[in-house]
Amino acid sequence: MSPRSAAPKxxxxxxxxxxxxAYHQIAQRGFExxxxxxxxxxxxxxxxxxxxxxxxxxxLIRGVLNHxxxxxxxxxxxxxxxxxxxxxxxxxxxxxxxxRDEPELFAVMGELALRSTRDPVIGEIYQQMxxxxxxxxxxxxxxxxxxxxxxxxxxxDAQASxxxxxxxxxxxxxxxxxxxxxxxxxxxxxxxGLR
Amino acid sequence: MSPRSAAPKxxxxxxxxxxxxAYHQIAQRGFExxxxxxxxxxxxxxxxxxxxxxxxxxxLIRGVLNHxxxxxxxxxxxxxxxxxxxxxxxxxxxxxxxxRDEPELFAVMGELALRSTRDPVIGEIYQQMxxxxxxxxxxxxxxxxxxxxxxxxxxxDAQASxxxxxxxxxxxxxxxxxxxxxxxxxxxxxxxGLR
Amino acid sequence: MSPRSAAPKxxxxxxxxxxxxAYHQIAQRGFExxxxxxxxxxxxxxxxxxxxxxxxxxxLIRGVLNHxxxxxxxxxxxxxxxxxxxxxxxxxxxxxxxxRDEPELFAVMGELALRSTRDPVIGEIYQQMxxxxxxxxxxxxxxxxxxxxxxxxxxxDAQASxxxxxxxxxxxxxxxxxxxxxxxxxxxxxxxGLR
Amino acid sequence: MSPRSAAPKxxxxxxxxxxxxAYHQIAQRGFExxxxxxxxxxxxxxxxxxxxxxxxxxxLIRGVLNHxxxxxxxxxxxxxxxxxxxxxxxxxxxxxxxxRDEPELFAVMGELALRSTRDPVIGEIYQQMxxxxxxxxxxxxxxxxxxxxxxxxxxxDAQASxxxxxxxxxxxxxxxxxxxxxxxxxxxxxxxGLR
DNA sequence: AATGAATGAGAGTTCATTCAT
DNA sequence: AATGAATGAACTCTCATTCAT
Numbered sequence: 001m002s003p004r005s006a007a008p009k010x011x012x013x014x015x016x017x018x019x020x021x022a023y024h025q026i027a028q029r030g031f032e033x034x035x036x037x038x039x040x041x042x043x044x045x046x047x048x049x050x051x052x053x054x055x056x057x058x059x060l061i062r063g064v065l066n067h068x069x070x071x072x073x074x075x076x077x078x079x080x081x082x083x084x085x086x087x088x089x090x091x092x093x094x095x096x097x098x099x100r101d102e103p104e105l106f107a108v109m110g111e112l113a114l115r116s117t118r119d120p121v122i123g124e125i126y127q128q129m130x131x132x133x134x135x136x137x138x139x140x141x142x143x144x145x146x147x148x149x150x151x152x153x154x155x156x157d158a159q160a161s162x163x164x165x166x167x168x169x170x171x172x173x174x175x176x177x178x179x180x181x182x183x184x185x186x187x188x189x190x191x192x193g194l195r
Numbered sequence: 196m197s198p199r200s201a202a203p204k205x206x207x208x209x210x211x212x213x214x215x216x217a218y219h220q221i222a223q224r225g226f227e228x229x230x231x232x233x234x235x236x237x238x239x240x241x242x243x244x245x246x247x248x249x250x251x252x253x254x255l256i257r258g259v260l261n262h263x264x265x266x267x268x269x270x271x272x273x274x275x276x277x278x279x280x281x282x283x284x285x286x287x288x289x290x291x292x293x294x295r296d297e298p299e300l301f302a303v304m305g306e307l308a309l310r311s312t313r314d315p316v317i318g319e320i321y322q323q324m325x326x327x328x329x330x331x332x333x334x335x336x337x338x339x340x341x342x343x344x345x346x347x348x349x350x351x352d353a354q355a356s357x358x359x360x361x362x363x364x365x366x367x368x369x370x371x372x373x374x375x376x377x378x379x380x381x382x383x384x385x386x387x388g389l390r
Numbered sequence: 391m392s393p394r395s396a397a398p399k400x401x402x403x404x405x406x407x408x409x410x411x412a413y414h415q416i417a418q419r420g421f422e423x424x425x426x427x428x429x430x431x432x433x434x435x436x437x438x439x440x441x442x443x444x445x446x447x448x449x450l451i452r453g454v455l456n457h458x459x460x461x462x463x464x465x466x467x468x469x470x471x472x473x474x475x476x477x478x479x480x481x482x483x484x485x486x487x488x489x490r491d492e493p494e495l496f497a498v499m500g501e502l503a504l505r506s507t508r509d510p511v512i513g514e515i516y517q518q519m520x521x522x523x524x525x526x527x528x529x530x531x532x533x534x535x536x537x538x539x540x541x542x543x544x545x546x547d548a549q550a551s552x553x554x555x556x557x558x559x560x561x562x563x564x565x566x567x568x569x570x571x572x573x574x575x576x577x578x579x580x581x582x583g584l585r
Numbered sequence: 586m587s588p589r590s591a592a593p594k595x596x597x598x599x600x601x602x603x604x605x606x607a608y609h610q611i612a613q614r615g616f617e618x619x620x621x622x623x624x625x626x627x628x629x630x631x632x633x634x635x636x637x638x639x640x641x642x643x644x645l646i647r648g649v650l651n652h653x654x655x656x657x658x659x660x661x662x663x664x665x666x667x668x669x670x671x672x673x674x675x676x677x678x679x680x681x682x683x684x685r686d687e688p689e690l691f692a693v694m695g696e697l698a699l700r701s702t703r704d705p706v707i708g709e710i711y712q713q714m715x716x717x718x719x720x721x722x723x724x725x726x727x728x729x730x731x732x733x734x735x736x737x738x739x740x741x742d743a744q745a746s747x748x749x750x751x752x753x754x755x756x757x758x759x760x761x762x763x764x765x766x767x768x769x770x771x772x773x774x775x776x777x778g779l780r
Numbered sequence: 781a782a783t784g785a786a787t788g789a790g791a792g793t794t795c796a797t798t799c800a801t
Numbered sequence: 802a803a804t805g806a807a808t809g810a811a812c813t814c815t816c817a818t819t820c821a822t
Contacts, residue, residue: 014806030309032227036792046808048794053806057792110309113368114225117302127370158382161365165379166357169364173308175322184360187353191386209781231817241783243819252817404785420699422617426813436787441814443785500699503758504615507692517760548772551755555769556747559754563698565712574750577743581776599802621796631804633798642796 015053017043019063026064027104031111036060058121065122068108069129074098076136084144089194091140092185099171099181110172130164137163141192150193163188210248212238214258221259222299226306231255253316260317263303264324269293271331279339284389286335287380294366294376305367329355336387345388358383405443407433409453416454417494421501426450448511455512458498459519464488466526474530475539479584481530482575489561489571500562520554527553531582540583553578600638602628604648611649612689616696621645643706650707653693654714659683661721669729674779676725677770684756684766695757715749722748726777735778748773 021042025034036057040050054060075094077087099106116126138160144150170184189195216237220229231252235245249255270289272282294301311321332355339345365379384390411432415424426447430440444450465484467477489496506516527550534540560574579585606627610619621642625635639645660679662672684691701711723745729735755769774780 030226030313032225032310033313035790037790047792048809049807051793052808055793107309107312110368114305114309115227117369118225118228123370130370155382158378158385161375161379162361162382162386165364165368166361167364168368169360169362170356172368173305173360173363174312175318175325180356183353184356187350187357190353191357230815242817243784244782246818247782250818420616420703422615422700423703425811427811437813438788438815439786442787445814447813497699497702500758504695504699505617507759508615508618513759520760545772548768548775551765551769552751552772552776555754555758556751557754558758559750559752560746562758563695563750563753564702565708565715570746573743574746577740577747580743581747620794632796633805634803636797637803640797 014043014045014049015063018045018050018053018060019067022060023064023067023108024104026111027107031061031115034061062121064108065112065125068105068112069125071102071105072098072109072129073132076133077140083149084140084147085149085194088137088140088144088192089189091137092189092194095167095171096182096185099176100178103176106171106176113168113172134160134164152193159192163192209238209240209244210258213240213245213248213255214262217255218259218262218303219299221306222302226256226310229256257316259303260307260320263300263307264320266297266300267293267304267324268327271328272335278344279335279342280344280389283332283335283339283387284384286332287384287389290362290366291377291380295373298371301366301371308363308367325359329359332358347388354387358387404433404435404439405453408435408440408443408450409457412450413454413457413498414494416501417497421451421505424451452511454498455502455515458495458502459515461492461495462488462499462519463522466523467530473539474534474537475584478527478530478534478582479579481526482579482584485557485561486572486575489566490568493566496561496566503558503562524550524554542583549582553582599628599630599634600648603630603635603638603645604652607645608649608652608693609689611696612692616646616700619646647706649693650697650710653690653697654710656687656690657683657694657714658717661718662725668734669725669732670734670779673722673725673729673777674774676722677774677779680752680756681767681770685763688761691756691761698753698757719745719749737778744777748777 018039021039022034024042025039034057036050037047039060040047043050050060054063075091075098077091077094079090080087082090112122112126116123138156141150141154141156141159145154145156166184166188170181186195213234216234217229219237220234229252231245232242234255235242238245245255249258270286270293272286272289275282277285307317307321311318333351336345336349336351336354340349340351361379361383365376381390408429411429412424414432415429424447426440427437429450430437433440440450444453465481465488467481467484469480470477472480502512502516506513528546531540531544531546531549535544535546556574556578560571576585603624606624607619609627610624619642621635622632624645625632628635635645639648660676660683662676662679664675665672667675697707697711701708723741726735726739726741726744730739730741751769751773755766771780
């Protein structure tokens, strides 16, 4: 009846698959439209199986939270092998690439952002993320001035805030139009003197 | 002024009061937490009464949508009595003021923004709004260059996109910190040569 | 389709009917087998209607608790118009009658008794009931000795405890056989010198 | 004595341990709160292991039934080495001791008693037990009259019923207070002329 | 214009049970 | 002999919506 070759997935996969399905659902329908039964069905298991891996819907959401944050952190600049301004350029390129390859991530991030004001668990992690991001931007801007790869007087703190706000606004808030987004990021680079 | 001794409110008031309550609820709990019963209770009427004024929850939401858009449009620059750059400054000041005086508006706008990808009715109106906003910015920037109140070469289109993205990111996405927001807007003005 | 003449019951009736149905279910299937859907169906309404009157299953159970206690208290001797020994005889007759006419009451009382050790709300009310009962017995026994309608030395306290224990054991614990119960109560009266 | 180093228990032990755990759970939470997972966890095994030993929850309950009945029968008078009235006194002492040392037994007996009206298997065995008990009481009372160790006219049948009802009422139905129980049993003995 | 009462559909969660390993 | 993983069925509870009054 069931295909012989349908080998049972190792447990880690099931858990991950459920998170991925929930992630997908949130991107598509928002927290508002997240249904445990649909998530389970998307993975091809019973709802009870979902509760075997995640005791509650909230636990599943936390799983999605971790997953999304992990994906997002991959964009933050990490390699100090190049000049600060090149790192900044790399970061912007990374964001552009991520928006192109994983548009769902930003939909989910937007949902998490709005929810962060109501859910302390999300709030905590979400704020940490924004703090790290802003600090990284500020650090790179300051370093770029110090090593001369960026010139002119600037308030690194304020510019970091602007960068984060602009990227969030461009990536997380509809309407999403790839062309416009590229334009916006390019203009942001220009305003920083990177182009 | 209003008729004395617990007179029944005129229908327009009821309708508006319900929209206001729903608006408040969305700001506080998001679409996810919007309950018709709670909205009705906040106004002091029965749920059935809510459905007398709004045939469905969605109709109520559309009421909120209109209300929010109306509030928001008031910030857009309208009076051509001053120079273009002054109008831009005035717009930024207006946004700052609005964030300070009606923080709920931006919470609701954020919710509407995310919902706009799933709800065609919201999507339509929301996109219109952003288009109008961006066009206004582009127009003012172009005019400012033309009348000489802003100097230097610039791509008005790209800058308008950046302005809109940055303001949205700063005002609609948590975490909200007044000081940071002021800083961000100020930096945005600086990057445009307005300071 | 639905009978025109089926007039909607007044609200108090609905509430009472639900309690009665739950009472009946508990008598028949125990707390273990109490299902809100079945209770609602027995009254001929939707489960949601049950929750309209009782916010939770526990609230419904509390309704049953009150109902059972009220029924039970009607057996306790109240009229001091006769001699103490006659009042005792009357009480025993009342218990016998109640067991005959409302056997369900004792099934429910048994369930409540067992639950009383786990549910503080039930525990409180249940214990109160037994305390009142025992005190009433003790008072009547003492009075009967004082007014001479019962003779011989006796420890009213201990006898009251025995009376309550024996009646509970006979009425609340299966197997229930009417003949045996009558026999038991008769013997209890004999042991007190009432026969 | 037992094989060292976490040896797997012999099957009989496992089975008994599961029954003991279920017994304990029923005493604590009633049939209403009996969960196979909790029972298994208390023994330190998987739920599936429980089902290896007991094909169904009902089978486990039957195991508890047998265990409880076995424990309870140990109280019934068995040794005809003394006079009938001494055997009666011994029985009462045995009940008192059992209530003190194994209060859980009576909680479980109460649960079984209520369930006996719904579960034929329990009903059968439970009724048998009460019949045996009552018959033993009646026999001893008759014998005590015959051998002169108890005097006065008496209806052994009715007194046996009273004894069983009173002991059940005192031991199986809350509220349980050791002092009151001793008092009740003592009064019961007195009423039979045993004190 | 307003409501108390009622409901269908569906939500998240639980639980005894099964089965491949 | 034992288990991790999985499930169907059923549970209580919620919510937007309806309707007679």
